[in-house]
Amino acid sequence: MSATIIDGKAIAAELRARIAKQVETLKRDQGITPGLAVVLVGEDPASQIYVRSKGKQTVEAGMQSFEHKLDPDASEEDLLALIRRLNDDPAVHGILVQLPLPNHLDEDLVINTIAPEKDVDGFHISNVGLLGTGQKSMVPCTPLGCLMMLRAHHGSLSGMDAVVIGRSNIVGKPMAQLLLGDSCTVTIAHSRTKDLADVVRRADIVVAAVGRPQMVPGDWIKPGATVIDVGINRIVDDTGTTRLVGDCDFDTCAAIAGAITPVPGGVGPMTIACLLANTLTACCRANGFPEPEGLTA
Numbered sequence: 549m550s551a552t553i554i555d556g557k558a559i560a561a562e563l564r565a566r567i568a569k570q571v572e573t574l575k576r577d578q579g580i581t582p583g584l585a586v587v588l589v590g591e592d593p594a595s596q597i598y599v600r601s602k603g604k605q606t607v608e609a610g611m612q613s614f615e616h617k618l619d620p621d622a623s624e625e626d627l628l629a630l631i632r633r634l635n636d637d638p639a640v641h642g643i644l645v646q647l648p649l650p651n652h653l654d655e656d657l658v659i660n661t662i663a664p665e666k667d668v669d670g671f672h673i674s675n676v677g678l679l680g681t682g683q684k685s686m687v688p689c690t691p692l693g694c695l696m697m698l699r700a701h702h703g704s705l706s707g708m709d710a711v712v713i714g715r716s717n718i719v720g721k722p723m724a725q726l727l728l729g730d731s732c733t734v735t736i737a738h739s740r741t742k743d744l745a746d747v748v749r750r751a752d753i754v755v756a757a758v759g760r761p762q763m764v765p766g767d768w769i770k771p772g773a774t775v776i777d778v779g780i781n782r783i784v785d786d787t788g789t790t791r792l793v794g795d796c797d798f799d800t801c802a803a804i805a806g807a808i809t810p811v812p813g814g815v816g817p818m819t820i821a822c823l824l825a826n827t828l829t830a831c832c833r834a835n836g837f838p839e840p841e842g843l844t845a
Contacts, residue, residue: 551775551805554697560817563696563843564609567824570840571610574831582831583612584642584668584823585634589627589653590620595646602644602820609824614640624653628661635663641834642668642827665833668826670722679725679845686826687845691723693818694755694776695730695845701774701807706731711748713737713764713795714757719778723755726845744768756795766800775801775808778815 575581584606588599599615606613616630627645634640643666649655659667664674670688678685698705710732714720720736727734737747739758748754748768754775756764761781769775779795794811802808809815825843832839 551802552701552807553802554701554774554776554807554809554814556693556697556809556814556817559697559700560693560821563818563821564605564824567821567828567840567843568609570828574828574837575610578835578837580831580835581610581612581639582641582827583614583639584644584827585614585616585637585640587616587618587627587630587634587643587645589618589622589646590650592648595648599646602823605820605824606827611824611827612639620650621652624657627653627658631658631661635661635666640666641831642666642823644669644823666830668823668830670826671718676717676722679722682729686830687726688718688722689819689822689826690719690778690815691726692822692825692845693815694723694778695726696822697776697809697815697818698753698774699730704730705753708732708752709735709750710753710755711735711737711751712755712757713744713748714755714759714778716757719755719757723757727753727755729845754796758795760795761793762795762797764796764801766797766802766804769801769804771804772806773804775805776815777801777809777811780811780816 586599586602603613603615634643643662645658659671660673664672667675667686670686675685710727712720712724715736715738724734724736745768749770752773757778761783777794777796781793782790783793784790792812828840829843
């Protein structure tokens with residue numbers, strides 16, 4: 549048995565095309581252009597690449613991209629003042645502060661200074677609470693992308709048994725909430741879970757988000773299950789070559805699973821596409837327009 553590959557690149561491209569079409573309609577009919585502001589503090593190379601990619605895709609979707617770069621030693625006061633200015637700017641519908649921040653800055657304080665309705669990362673405590681109680685919120689981009697891929701593959705997820713491995717605030721917990729919202733039976737597993745392999749073997753859906761390379765082997769997977777691999781880990785193989793791998797051992801899992809996301813090319817492309825989706829949603833909500841279909845949880 550060989551698993552169907554869930555192509556995140558293709559699903560993300562289709563999503564971005566739909567977003568661009570809706571942005572075009574919004575500009576033509578309402579004279580409004582959705583705007584995304586990205587704030588980068590410091591010179592982390594991975595963050596710089598990610599911010600460039602976000603800016604490029606924002607512009608390609610027909611949106612306005614506002615990039616703000618601060619020095620690594622920028623004061624908390626200056627960063628919070630910038631966020632407040634962006635909160636008050638009607639041209640900005642989404643605000644994203646690139647994480648991680650330098651150690652001298654309070655990440656929680658910074659995130660919770662962003663206006664909840666402009667918090668396109670979905671990390672503000674108000675959005676976390678709204679998601680947890682099943683109300684309308686901004687949803688974190690990576691879990692939203694995972695949900696969209698699952699819906700694209702399965703249609704309805706109702707009644708399916710899902711295991712989320714990992715309990716982070718960024719992926720694990722919101723992913724569990726989204727799966728509950730789609731009527732799955734959900735277990736959150738983690739490093740302290742007893743008999744982790746047996747817990748995972750029950751699952752029709754496995755979402756691996758632990759940040760440990762190739763931690764999940766194929767013999768943990770129920771035959772025919774769907775595996776969503778959120779992990780992006782750099783490893784050096786026997787030949788000295790650096791390559792990217794997920795939290796699942798792809799070859800052994802793909803031999804057992806019914807469907808699986810590759811790394812790279814699975815969840816990653818969906819994260820930025822969902823950031824654009826959240827920005828469009830935030831713009832529509834801010835202006836009292838109907839929400840775009842198929843872009844939210």
